Amino acid sequence: MPRSKDESTRTLILKACRRLLEAGPGQAVRMSDVAKAAGVSRQAVYLHFPKRADLLVETARHIDAEEDVDARLAPSRAAKDGLSRLDLYIEAWGNYIPVVMPTARALIAMSDTDEDARAAWDNRMAAMRHGCEAAVRALKNDGRLTPELEADRATDLLWSLLSVDHWDNLVGRCGWSQPDYIAQIQRLARAALVKPAPQARTPRITSL
Amino acid sequence: MPRSKDESTRTLILKACRRLLEAGPGQAVRMSDVAKAAGVSRQAVYLHFPKRADLLVETARHIDAEEDVDARLAPSRAAKDGLSRLDLYIEAWGNYIPVVMPTARALIAMSDTDEDARAAWDNRMAAMRHGCEAAVRALKNDGRLTPELEADRATDLLWSLLSVDHWDNLVGRCGWSQPDYIAQIQRLARAALVKPAPQARTPRITSL
């Protein structure tokens, strides 16, 4: 099934697509552009990806595989307490956003018109939400979830704080650095979701 | 310049455009659709709005005028202390979002390809940011801005919390009610930006 060399035409196209999306913020990235960049005919692209939406969806998957998104999220899953799980999840996902961002934007733009693109994107967002849900649950188990919020409300909030739009607003438009973004979202999430630690036995005023 | 009746063709078109945008979430709203809905020829639309981007931009302005956005924002400007200014600004803008949302979405979608649409939308966002800036400044003057944040950082954060994406995530996707959304954003903004009141003279533990 490969053409001849070690790289199949399919992955050649996916890599070209990714490269184009990452290169030009505000670029069109038409099917013909991808074909040209992959050094392949326009029809070859359609041969592997019948619709443009398919190409974008598969590009996103390809990035997930190349960047090993699972490995990135593993530390948060292994966290011992709710608070560190929250922090680690924010760190992992927050640092993954810039990686998928270009493809995400293209996919979101298609979602307005294309049903498949919408479904694919919703799916990704649902997966991300599960991570938020797990973090909130861990927090709740530790008795550290703020009493002002139901678990699902807290999940919604965290999910929205970690949305790619939010990242784009702060990093893309406001010019925040990536570490600043991570730190501020962690601070924000704590402020919004976490209640102060039950200061156990000895009632001392601690400033942390 | 009016055609004959009390309503000029121009406003007829703008109203039709608004109606269509509000009617169909996920609808295309092509130039021909607007023309049909306004009971006018497609070319009449182009006569008043040379490009589709122009039509959308003017529709947004038209909504601002019809809904008197300035009057809505007046209370926050009149607020006496920073904290209430923050709350009132969130309430005013947060309640305005659903009004402009449909048009906003169309404008944002165009921003990917159309430079004018992008500029127009950026402009609106800049105006909204000024409101955030004012609220943060008022907070700072009261000595209630959290020491963890510079004023411009705080403005960025508030601005992003009040973005239409955020509203769309929480209300549109998560199904929050409008009052819930307002209350939670207010809570979130306080948690993120406001430091506890300097408990003046008498050091009593207050739970508010």
Added chain:
DNA sequence: GGCGGACTTGACACCGTGTCAAGCGTTTCC
């Protein structure tokens, strides 16, 4: 009466997506 402005009608160019058909060069398998 005739002028000018607002609008209509119908045609057309352009661009990007998606489709189709025929052809070409390798590989594979009998």
Added chain:
DNA sequence: GGAAACGCTTGACACGGTGTCAAGTCCGCC
């Protein structure tokens, strides 16, 4: 060795939506 199968190329075309153009119609109004 020959034929079928496969992966890809070439070139054409339909479609839908935007934007343009030119001619024509219907007004009110000086």
